[in-house]
Amino acid sequence: MASDKFEIEPEEEFRKERGCAGGCLKGCFLVLLLMVVLVAVFGFLASKNWRNWTAGAANLIIDESLDAANLPEQEKQEIRDEFKRPLDALREGRLSLQQLDELAEAFVASPLLPSIAVAMVESHYFDRSGLNPEEKQAGRVALQRFAWG
16 A cells, blocks of 8 residues: 555536537427428429329229229220329319319219219129128119119
8 A cells, every 4th residue: 555645636627517408409490490391392392293193093093993893894994084084184284173173073973983882882792792692683772772862
């Protein structure tokens, strides 16, 4: 034990604590700024591409509905062709939003929507059920009456 003396080390200056206010405020501001930029970019892209996106989504819904329906291929193709004209006009900007709304209302009021719904239910439920042919036919008639009523 060479030195039994107790020595006090010189006092060091401690770093002052900044607290959370400076760092959190900057971080929150940067996140907010990033979100504003992303919303602005997405808004710009949506304003330029909404027609293509809407037409593409409508085309996908039509194709899926027709594929699920129990309709002959020729009828499916005729329905696709009838929808192709207004969807192409929407993509090209020849169809306004008001005209699209009127077209959608006319489609909902038309007999095409119930017939597609009936065909879809027939293919998903009646064709896969264990019912005999007379029961299937009676169910189809009841379903058609319901859809048209």
